[in-house]
Amino acid sequence: MPWMALCIKNGFIMIKRISGLLFLLVLCFTGVQVQAGGVTLGATRIIYPSNARQAELTVINSDPQNKFLVQSWIEDEKEHKNQDFIVTPPLYVLEANKENTLRIVYTGSNLPQDRESMFWANIKVIPPLNDEHKTENTMQIAIQNRIKLFYRPLSILKYDTQAPDKLQFVRQTNKIKVTNPTPYYLTLVNIKANDKGIASSLLVAPFSSAYLTTPVRGSISYQTINDYGAQTTRVIKKIN
Structure with a gap:
Protein backbone atom coordinates (compact mmCIF):
# COMPACT_ATOMS: atom_id res chain seq x y z
CA MET A 1 0.00 0.00 0.00
CA PRO A 2 1.21 3.58 -0.54
CA TRP A 3 2.43 5.59 2.44
CA MET A 4 2.05 9.28 3.14
CA ALA A 5 5.01 11.44 4.15
CA LEU A 6 4.63 14.79 5.85
CA CYS A 7 7.08 17.40 4.56
CA ILE A 8 7.51 20.85 6.06
CA LYS A 9 9.23 23.22 3.65
CA ASN A 10 9.43 26.99 3.77
CA GLY A 11 6.57 27.12 6.25
CA PHE A 12 4.18 25.02 4.12
CA ILE A 13 3.02 21.48 4.85
CA MET A 14 3.03 19.10 1.90
CA ILE A 15 1.87 15.49 1.71
CA LYS A 16 3.75 13.13 -0.59
CA ARG A 17 3.00 9.53 -1.47
CA ILE A 18 5.81 7.03 -0.90
CA SER A 19 5.62 3.58 -2.48
CA GLY A 20 7.50 1.67 0.18
CA LEU A 21 7.81 1.68 3.96
CA LEU A 22 11.56 1.05 3.77
CA PHE A 23 12.12 4.27 1.82
CA LEU A 24 10.06 6.18 4.39
CA LEU A 25 12.22 4.84 7.23
CA VAL A 26 15.41 5.70 5.37
CA LEU A 27 14.11 9.21 4.73
CA CYS A 28 13.25 9.68 8.39
CA PHE A 29 16.46 8.41 9.93
CA THR A 30 19.28 9.05 7.44
CA GLY A 31 20.48 12.18 5.71
CA VAL A 32 17.66 14.41 6.91
CA GLN A 33 18.78 17.82 8.12
CA VAL A 34 16.50 19.93 10.30
CA GLN A 35 17.13 23.66 10.06
CA ALA A 36 15.83 26.04 12.71
CA GLY A 37 16.42 29.68 13.43
CA GLY A 38 18.96 31.67 15.40
CA VAL A 39 16.35 34.41 15.68
CA THR A 40 15.19 35.79 19.03
CA LEU A 41 12.87 38.59 20.15
CA GLY A 42 13.92 41.57 22.23
CA ALA A 43 10.94 41.20 24.62
CA THR A 44 8.52 38.58 25.92
CA ARG A 45 5.52 40.94 25.84
CA ILE A 46 4.55 44.25 24.30
CA ILE A 47 2.86 47.13 26.14
CA TYR A 48 1.06 49.52 23.78
CA PRO A 49 0.05 52.76 25.58
CA SER A 50 -3.07 54.25 23.99
CA ASN A 51 -1.39 57.66 23.72
CA ALA A 52 1.60 56.27 21.80
CA ARG A 53 1.89 56.48 18.03
CA GLN A 54 3.32 52.97 17.85
CA ALA A 55 4.89 50.10 19.76
CA GLU A 56 8.17 48.47 18.79
CA LEU A 57 9.67 45.00 18.94
CA THR A 58 13.27 44.12 18.13
CA VAL A 59 13.96 40.91 16.15
CA ILE A 60 17.55 39.67 16.42
CA ASN A 61 19.36 37.21 14.16
CA SER A 62 22.40 35.87 16.05
CA ASP A 63 23.26 33.34 13.33
CA PRO A 64 26.63 34.38 11.83
CA GLN A 65 25.93 32.80 8.41
CA ASN A 66 22.25 32.38 7.64
CA LYS A 67 19.59 34.93 6.83
CA PHE A 68 15.91 34.30 7.54
CA LEU A 69 12.57 35.33 6.14
CA VAL A 70 10.47 36.97 8.89
CA GLN A 71 6.69 37.32 8.67
CA SER A 72 4.68 39.18 11.34
CA TRP A 73 1.01 39.79 12.11
CA ILE A 74 -1.37 40.47 15.01
CA GLU A 75 -4.23 38.27 16.25
CA ASP A 76 -7.00 39.02 18.72
CA GLU A 77 -7.45 37.18 22.00
CA LYS A 78 -9.30 34.37 20.20
CA GLU A 79 -6.42 33.95 17.74
CA HIS A 80 -8.18 35.52 14.75
CA LYS A 81 -6.12 37.82 12.54
CA ASN A 82 -6.70 41.44 13.49
CA GLN A 83 -6.70 44.06 10.76
CA ASP A 84 -6.71 47.03 13.17
CA PHE A 85 -2.97 46.67 13.75
CA ILE A 86 -0.42 47.37 11.03
CA VAL A 87 2.98 45.70 11.43
CA THR A 88 5.85 47.23 9.47
CA PRO A 89 7.54 45.50 7.77
CA PRO A 90 5.11 42.57 7.57
CA LEU A 91 7.54 40.41 5.56
CA TYR A 92 11.28 40.89 5.12
CA VAL A 93 14.65 39.15 5.04
CA LEU A 94 16.71 39.42 8.22
CA GLU A 95 20.39 39.20 7.33
CA ALA A 96 22.96 37.22 9.32
CA ASN A 97 24.16 38.89 12.53
CA LYS A 98 21.64 41.70 12.12
CA GLU A 99 18.58 42.96 13.95
CA ASN A 100 15.48 44.81 12.84
CA THR A 101 12.72 46.73 14.60
CA LEU A 102 9.08 45.87 13.97
CA ARG A 103 6.76 48.85 14.29
CA ILE A 104 3.19 48.13 15.37
CA VAL A 105 0.53 50.80 14.79
CA TYR A 106 -3.08 50.60 15.98
CA THR A 107 -5.52 52.05 13.42
CA GLY A 108 -8.84 50.72 14.70
CA SER A 109 -11.70 52.29 16.63
CA ASN A 110 -11.64 52.95 20.36
CA LEU A 111 -10.97 49.99 22.63
CA PRO A 112 -12.27 49.84 26.23
CA GLN A 113 -10.86 52.75 28.25
CA ASP A 114 -11.29 51.21 31.70
CA ARG A 115 -9.17 48.09 31.19
CA GLU A 116 -6.43 46.52 29.09
CA SER A 117 -7.16 44.73 25.82
CA MET A 118 -5.03 41.74 24.89
CA PHE A 119 -3.77 40.63 21.47
CA TRP A 120 -1.12 38.23 20.16
CA ALA A 121 1.93 39.33 18.19
CA ASN A 122 3.04 36.54 15.84
CA ILE A 123 6.53 36.41 14.38
CA LYS A 124 7.21 33.52 12.01
CA VAL A 125 10.85 32.75 11.11
CA ILE A 126 11.45 30.76 7.91
CA PRO A 127 14.99 29.43 7.30
CA PRO A 128 16.62 29.41 3.84
CA LEU A 129 17.45 26.28 1.86
CA ASN A 130 21.20 26.55 1.37
CA ASP A 131 22.64 25.66 -2.02
CA GLU A 132 24.70 22.76 -0.61
CA HIS A 133 21.54 21.11 0.76
CA LYS A 134 19.33 21.40 -2.32
CA THR A 135 20.09 17.84 -3.42
CA GLU A 136 19.62 16.36 0.07
CA ASN A 137 16.59 15.34 2.07
CA THR A 138 16.07 18.56 4.02
CA MET A 139 13.23 19.41 6.36
CA GLN A 140 12.52 23.14 6.52
CA ILE A 141 10.91 24.15 9.80
CA ALA A 142 9.24 27.54 10.19
CA ILE A 143 9.42 28.63 13.82
CA GLN A 144 6.56 30.81 15.02
CA ASN A 145 6.99 32.96 18.11
CA ARG A 146 3.86 34.33 19.75
CA ILE A 147 3.89 36.92 22.54
CA LYS A 148 1.19 38.93 24.28
CA LEU A 149 0.43 42.49 23.24
CA PHE A 150 -1.42 44.58 25.83
CA TYR A 151 -3.18 47.75 24.67
CA ARG A 152 -3.27 49.95 27.78
CA PRO A 153 -5.62 52.98 27.90
CA LEU A 154 -4.49 56.31 29.30
CA SER A 155 -6.68 56.01 32.42
CA ILE A 156 -4.57 53.10 33.73
CA LEU A 157 -1.31 53.90 31.98
CA LYS A 158 0.73 53.81 35.18
CA TYR A 159 0.75 50.14 36.16
CA ASP A 160 -0.47 49.38 39.68
CA THR A 161 2.35 47.39 41.29
CA GLN A 162 -0.11 46.25 43.99
Whole structure:
Protein backbone atom coordinates (compact mmCIF):
# COMPACT_ATOMS: atom_id res chain seq x y z
CA MET A 1 0.00 0.00 0.00
CA PRO A 2 1.21 3.58 -0.54
CA TRP A 3 2.43 5.59 2.44
CA MET A 4 2.05 9.28 3.14
CA ALA A 5 5.01 11.44 4.15
CA LEU A 6 4.63 14.79 5.85
CA CYS A 7 7.08 17.40 4.56
CA ILE A 8 7.51 20.85 6.06
CA LYS A 9 9.23 23.22 3.65
CA ASN A 10 9.43 26.99 3.77
CA GLY A 11 6.57 27.12 6.25
CA PHE A 12 4.18 25.02 4.12
CA ILE A 13 3.02 21.48 4.85
CA MET A 14 3.03 19.10 1.90
CA ILE A 15 1.87 15.49 1.71
CA LYS A 16 3.75 13.13 -0.59
CA ARG A 17 3.00 9.53 -1.47
CA ILE A 18 5.81 7.03 -0.90
CA SER A 19 5.62 3.58 -2.48
CA GLY A 20 7.50 1.67 0.18
CA LEU A 21 7.81 1.68 3.96
CA LEU A 22 11.56 1.05 3.77
CA PHE A 23 12.12 4.27 1.82
CA LEU A 24 10.06 6.18 4.39
CA LEU A 25 12.22 4.84 7.23
CA VAL A 26 15.41 5.70 5.37
CA LEU A 27 14.11 9.21 4.73
CA CYS A 28 13.25 9.68 8.39
CA PHE A 29 16.46 8.41 9.93
CA THR A 30 19.28 9.05 7.44
CA GLY A 31 20.48 12.18 5.71
CA VAL A 32 17.66 14.41 6.91
CA GLN A 33 18.78 17.82 8.12
CA VAL A 34 16.50 19.93 10.30
CA GLN A 35 17.13 23.66 10.06
CA ALA A 36 15.83 26.04 12.71
CA GLY A 37 16.42 29.68 13.43
CA GLY A 38 18.96 31.67 15.40
CA VAL A 39 16.35 34.41 15.68
CA THR A 40 15.19 35.79 19.03
CA LEU A 41 12.87 38.59 20.15
CA GLY A 42 13.92 41.57 22.23
CA ALA A 43 10.94 41.20 24.62
CA THR A 44 8.52 38.58 25.92
CA ARG A 45 5.52 40.94 25.84
CA ILE A 46 4.55 44.25 24.30
CA ILE A 47 2.86 47.13 26.14
CA TYR A 48 1.06 49.52 23.78
CA PRO A 49 0.05 52.76 25.58
CA SER A 50 -3.07 54.25 23.99
CA ASN A 51 -1.39 57.66 23.72
CA ALA A 52 1.60 56.27 21.80
CA ARG A 53 1.89 56.48 18.03
CA GLN A 54 3.32 52.97 17.85
CA ALA A 55 4.89 50.10 19.76
CA GLU A 56 8.17 48.47 18.79
CA LEU A 57 9.67 45.00 18.94
CA THR A 58 13.27 44.12 18.13
CA VAL A 59 13.96 40.91 16.15
CA ILE A 60 17.55 39.67 16.42
CA ASN A 61 19.36 37.21 14.16
CA SER A 62 22.40 35.87 16.05
CA ASP A 63 23.26 33.34 13.33
CA PRO A 64 26.63 34.38 11.83
CA GLN A 65 25.93 32.80 8.41
CA ASN A 66 22.25 32.38 7.64
CA LYS A 67 19.59 34.93 6.83
CA PHE A 68 15.91 34.30 7.54
CA LEU A 69 12.57 35.33 6.14
CA VAL A 70 10.47 36.97 8.89
CA GLN A 71 6.69 37.32 8.67
CA SER A 72 4.68 39.18 11.34
CA TRP A 73 1.01 39.79 12.11
CA ILE A 74 -1.37 40.47 15.01
CA GLU A 75 -4.23 38.27 16.25
CA ASP A 76 -7.00 39.02 18.72
CA GLU A 77 -7.45 37.18 22.00
CA LYS A 78 -9.30 34.37 20.20
CA GLU A 79 -6.42 33.95 17.74
CA HIS A 80 -8.18 35.52 14.75
CA LYS A 81 -6.12 37.82 12.54
CA ASN A 82 -6.70 41.44 13.49
CA GLN A 83 -6.70 44.06 10.76
CA ASP A 84 -6.71 47.03 13.17
CA PHE A 85 -2.97 46.67 13.75
CA ILE A 86 -0.42 47.37 11.03
CA VAL A 87 2.98 45.70 11.43
CA THR A 88 5.85 47.23 9.47
CA PRO A 89 7.54 45.50 7.77
CA PRO A 90 5.11 42.57 7.57
CA LEU A 91 7.54 40.41 5.56
CA TYR A 92 11.28 40.89 5.12
CA VAL A 93 14.65 39.15 5.04
CA LEU A 94 16.71 39.42 8.22
CA GLU A 95 20.39 39.20 7.33
CA ALA A 96 22.96 37.22 9.32
CA ASN A 97 24.16 38.89 12.53
CA LYS A 98 21.64 41.70 12.12
CA GLU A 99 18.58 42.96 13.95
CA ASN A 100 15.48 44.81 12.84
CA THR A 101 12.72 46.73 14.60
CA LEU A 102 9.08 45.87 13.97
CA ARG A 103 6.76 48.85 14.29
CA ILE A 104 3.19 48.13 15.37
CA VAL A 105 0.53 50.80 14.79
CA TYR A 106 -3.08 50.60 15.98
CA THR A 107 -5.52 52.05 13.42
CA GLY A 108 -8.84 50.72 14.70
CA SER A 109 -11.70 52.29 16.63
CA ASN A 110 -11.64 52.95 20.36
CA LEU A 111 -10.97 49.99 22.63
CA PRO A 112 -12.27 49.84 26.23
CA GLN A 113 -10.86 52.75 28.25
CA ASP A 114 -11.29 51.21 31.70
CA ARG A 115 -9.17 48.09 31.19
CA GLU A 116 -6.43 46.52 29.09
CA SER A 117 -7.16 44.73 25.82
CA MET A 118 -5.03 41.74 24.89
CA PHE A 119 -3.77 40.63 21.47
CA TRP A 120 -1.12 38.23 20.16
CA ALA A 121 1.93 39.33 18.19
CA ASN A 122 3.04 36.54 15.84
CA ILE A 123 6.53 36.41 14.38
CA LYS A 124 7.21 33.52 12.01
CA VAL A 125 10.85 32.75 11.11
CA ILE A 126 11.45 30.76 7.91
CA PRO A 127 14.99 29.43 7.30
CA PRO A 128 16.62 29.41 3.84
CA LEU A 129 17.45 26.28 1.86
CA ASN A 130 21.20 26.55 1.37
CA ASP A 131 22.64 25.66 -2.02
CA GLU A 132 24.70 22.76 -0.61
CA HIS A 133 21.54 21.11 0.76
CA LYS A 134 19.33 21.40 -2.32
CA THR A 135 20.09 17.84 -3.42
CA GLU A 136 19.62 16.36 0.07
CA ASN A 137 16.59 15.34 2.07
CA THR A 138 16.07 18.56 4.02
CA MET A 139 13.23 19.41 6.36
CA GLN A 140 12.52 23.14 6.52
CA ILE A 141 10.91 24.15 9.80
CA ALA A 142 9.24 27.54 10.19
CA ILE A 143 9.42 28.63 13.82
CA GLN A 144 6.56 30.81 15.02
CA ASN A 145 6.99 32.96 18.11
CA ARG A 146 3.86 34.33 19.75
CA ILE A 147 3.89 36.92 22.54
CA LYS A 148 1.19 38.93 24.28
CA LEU A 149 0.43 42.49 23.24
CA PHE A 150 -1.42 44.58 25.83
CA TYR A 151 -3.18 47.75 24.67
CA ARG A 152 -3.27 49.95 27.78
CA PRO A 153 -5.62 52.98 27.90
CA LEU A 154 -4.49 56.31 29.30
CA SER A 155 -6.68 56.01 32.42
CA ILE A 156 -4.57 53.10 33.73
CA LEU A 157 -1.31 53.90 31.98
CA LYS A 158 0.73 53.81 35.18
CA TYR A 159 0.75 50.14 36.16
CA ASP A 160 -0.47 49.38 39.68
CA THR A 161 2.35 47.39 41.29
CA GLN A 162 -0.11 46.25 43.99
CA ALA A 163 -2.40 44.59 41.42
CA PRO A 164 -1.02 41.04 41.98
CA ASP A 165 -1.91 41.27 45.69
CA LYS A 166 -5.54 42.11 44.90
CA LEU A 167 -6.37 38.70 43.44
CA GLN A 168 -9.03 36.74 45.33
CA PHE A 169 -9.16 32.94 45.74
CA VAL A 170 -12.35 31.04 46.59
CA ARG A 171 -12.68 27.25 46.83
CA GLN A 172 -15.57 25.79 44.83
CA THR A 173 -15.92 22.01 45.28
CA ASN A 174 -13.03 20.62 43.20
CA LYS A 175 -11.57 23.87 41.88
CA ILE A 176 -10.33 27.30 42.93
CA LYS A 177 -11.97 30.42 41.50
CA VAL A 178 -9.39 33.17 40.91
CA THR A 179 -10.95 36.63 40.60
CA ASN A 180 -9.09 39.64 39.21
CA PRO A 181 -10.72 42.93 40.34
CA THR A 182 -8.08 45.05 38.58
CA PRO A 183 -8.09 46.54 35.03
CA TYR A 184 -4.91 44.63 34.12
CA TYR A 185 -4.32 41.19 32.66
CA LEU A 186 -2.49 39.21 35.34
CA THR A 187 -0.34 36.21 34.45
CA LEU A 188 0.24 33.98 37.46
CA VAL A 189 3.28 31.68 37.45
CA ASN A 190 4.86 29.19 39.87
CA ILE A 191 1.50 28.64 41.56
CA LYS A 192 1.66 26.66 44.79
CA ALA A 193 -0.84 25.55 47.42
CA ASN A 194 0.56 24.80 50.86
CA ASP A 195 4.06 24.87 49.33
CA LYS A 196 3.15 22.25 46.70
CA GLY A 197 3.15 23.17 43.01
CA ILE A 198 -0.32 22.95 41.45
CA ALA A 199 0.03 24.88 38.16
CA SER A 200 2.77 26.49 36.10
CA SER A 201 0.71 29.49 34.93
CA LEU A 202 -2.74 31.04 34.73
CA LEU A 203 -3.93 34.12 32.84
CA VAL A 204 -6.76 36.10 34.44
CA ALA A 205 -8.44 38.85 32.40
CA PRO A 206 -9.42 42.24 33.90
CA PHE A 207 -12.57 42.25 36.06
CA SER A 208 -12.93 38.52 35.34
CA SER A 209 -12.29 35.11 36.85
CA ALA A 210 -10.38 31.97 35.90
CA TYR A 211 -10.12 28.58 37.55
CA LEU A 212 -7.46 26.30 38.99
CA THR A 213 -8.71 22.71 38.74
CA THR A 214 -7.50 21.54 42.12
CA PRO A 215 -9.49 20.98 45.35
CA VAL A 216 -6.88 22.41 47.75
CA ARG A 217 -7.46 24.27 51.01
CA GLY A 218 -5.40 26.59 53.15
CA SER A 219 -3.20 29.10 51.37
CA ILE A 220 -1.96 29.70 47.86
CA SER A 221 1.20 31.45 46.66
CA TYR A 222 2.17 32.77 43.25
CA GLN A 223 4.23 35.22 41.27
CA THR A 224 3.16 37.34 38.32
CA ILE A 225 4.89 38.66 35.19
CA ASN A 226 5.53 42.40 35.05
CA ASP A 227 5.73 44.73 32.04
CA TYR A 228 9.36 43.75 31.45
CA GLY A 229 8.74 40.00 31.43
CA ALA A 230 10.28 39.50 34.88
CA GLN A 231 8.74 37.58 37.77
CA THR A 232 7.43 39.68 40.65
CA THR A 233 7.78 39.03 44.38
CA ARG A 234 5.88 35.96 45.60
CA VAL A 235 2.45 36.65 47.10
CA ILE A 236 0.73 34.38 49.64
CA LYS A 237 -3.06 34.55 49.93
CA LYS A 238 -5.63 32.62 51.96
CA ILE A 239 -8.11 30.45 50.05
CA ASN A 240 -11.60 31.45 51.22
